[in-house]
Amino acid sequence: MTLTPPPDLPGARTHENLRNYPPADQWDSFFLNDARAHPRKVRREFMLVPSTCFNCESACGLLAYVDKEDLSILKVEGNPAHPGSRGRNCAKGPATINQINDPERLLHPLRRVGERGGGEWERVSWDEALDDIAGRIRTAITEGRNNEVMYHVGRPGEDGFAERFLMAWGVDGHNSHTNICSSGARFGQSLWGGFDRPSPDYANAKVILLLSSHLETGHYFNPHAQRIMEGKLDGAKLIVVDPRMSNTASHANLWLAPWPGSEAAILLAIASYLLRTGQINGTYLERWFNWDTYLDNLHPNAPRDFATFLNLLTADYEHFTFEFAAAEAQVPVARIEEMARLVAQCDGRLSAHVWRSACAGNYGGWQVARALWFVLALTGSIGTRGGTSPNGWDKFIPHGPNMRPRTSHGTS
Numbered sequence: 001m002t003l004t005p006p007p008d009l010p011g012a013r014t015h016e017n018l019r020n021y022p023p024a025d026q027w028d029s030f031f032l033n034d035a036r037a038h039p040r041k042v043r044r045e046f047m048l049v050p051s052t053c054f055n056c057e058s059a060c061g062l063l064a065y066v067d068k069e070d071l072s073i074l075k076v077e078g079n080p081a082h083p084g085s086r087g088r089n090c091a092k093g094p095a096t097i098n099q100i101n102d103p104e105r106l107l108h109p110l111r112r113v114g115e116r117g118g119g120e121w122e123r124v125s126w127d128e129a130l131d132d133i134a135g136r137i138r139t140a141i142t143e144g145r146n147n148e149v150m151y152h153v154g155r156p157g158e159d160g161f162a163e164r165f166l167m168a169w170g171v172d173g174h175n176s177h178t179n180i181c182s183s184g185a186r187f188g189q190s191l192w193g194g195f196d197r198p199s200p201d202y203a204n205a206k207v208i209l210l211l212s213s214h215l216e217t218g219h220y221f222n223p224h225a226q227r228i229m230e231g232k233l234d235g236a237k238l239i240v241v242d243p244r245m246s247n248t249a250s251h252a253n254l255w256l257a258p259w260p261g262s263e264a265a266i267l268l269a270i271a272s273y274l275l276r277t278g279q280i281n282g283t284y285l286e287r288w289f290n291w292d293t294y295l296d297n298l299h300p301n302a303p304r305d306f307a308t309f310l311n312l313l314t315a316d317y318e319h320f321t322f323e324f325a326a327a328e329a330q331v332p333v334a335r336i337e338e339m340a341r342l343v344a345q346c347d348g349r350l351s352a353h354v355w356r357s358a359c360a361g362n363y364g365g366w367q368v369a370r371a372l373w374f375v376l377a378l379t380g381s382i383g384t385r386g387g388t389s390p391n392g393w394d395k396f397i398p399h400g401p402n403m404r405p406r407t408s409h410g411t412s
């Protein structure tokens with residue numbers, strides 16, 4: 001029996017003579033039997049075209065099986081060459097084929113005729129549609145009514161490109177679902193380091209801390225879920241803070257189900273415990289944080305040395321006790337203590353994430369993200385192997401000119 005050569009792609013797997021994806025050297029010409037011709041054996045030739053799933057912004061890799069004869073797409077699978085998703089997708093990835101073949105898919109611009117809500121539409125050309133929309137925008141801008149133009153996008157996955165157009169037009173009207181979704185977490189995280197989301201190194205973590213039902217449930221990050229499981233297999237402890245008995249909670253070593261909105265109290269109690277017991281990375285804090293600015297603002301008459309800073313910081317947070325957090329969260333004190341002890345053992349390898357849920361729909365939810373980064377900072381886990389980095393540290397993001405939006409009341 002001849003064994004296949006070892007896989008050459010990050011997501012390729014073999015077992016004896018079985019492999020999960022066709023080898024890359026066959027992607028230009030790959031043959032399958034036509035299932036509809038069964039039991040006859042009718043071979044059809046395909047090309048496997050790499051694509052990207054955009055059913056969420058994880059942007060996992062896909063492979064489209066394109067029939068060479070009529071260019072129809074037979075199916076969509078994961079792409080084993082993609083370094084993030086490594087050939088694995090959530091159910092929404094392969095389901096992309098349904099969007100392509102949906103009998104109700106809109107294939108042409110339609111313009112409403114008659115009353116709004118009347119359900120009457122006429123087909124128009126792309127030129128007509130673009131002239132109509134551009135004409136209305138132009139009229140608003142030339143008449144100084146820039147902010148009567150609003151741009152709404154469901155998922156802005158283009159790193160701010162559309163915003164640059166709006167800035168150039170003097171329109172301060174960008175809107176997306178983020179406003180009621182992740183903006184709280186983004187805001188809290190931006191205040192820490194100018195980046196609006198975490199990029200945790202789960203695979204190398206010693207402790208993984210997830211607030212809200214991540215793993216990251218269904219939506220955000222099948223690639224993250226893969227690394228969380230790798231970290232767990234490598235011995236990482238998984239802590240899940242989620243009011244719901246979620247799928248993620250079922251994988252946890254420690255699950256806390258707090259009263260929604262109390263997450264920041266739990267995190268501050270952990271921060272206070274780390275400070276009280278000296279289980280912090282002082283060298284890291286002294287080097288990377290503006291502790292002297294803290295003294296300037298909160299303790300202007302105190303001596304300017306790091307030891308004084310630590311003493312004062314500890315005192316400033318001492319009222320965040322386990323008992324306080326337990327009362328806020330309505331969970332047993334012992335559970336929060338257990339969580340704090342686990343976090344204290346992270347050795348600078350605390351991988352943590354908070355996004356929606358705890359930060360969204362709660363008054364002051366953005367403080368949950370701030371409190372989480374406080375814990376990451378105290379344990380020396382920011383920017384470390386197995387820790388949590390701000391997103392974008394290893395990614396080029398083009399930034400346009402930092403223009404102030406022009407408003408209908410004046411120009412920038």
Ligand code: SF4
Pocket residue numbers: 053054055056057058059060085088089090091092093094218219220221222223
């Ligand atoms: S996680 Fe699922 S929906 Fe999101 S990009 Fe990947 S396959 Fe698509």
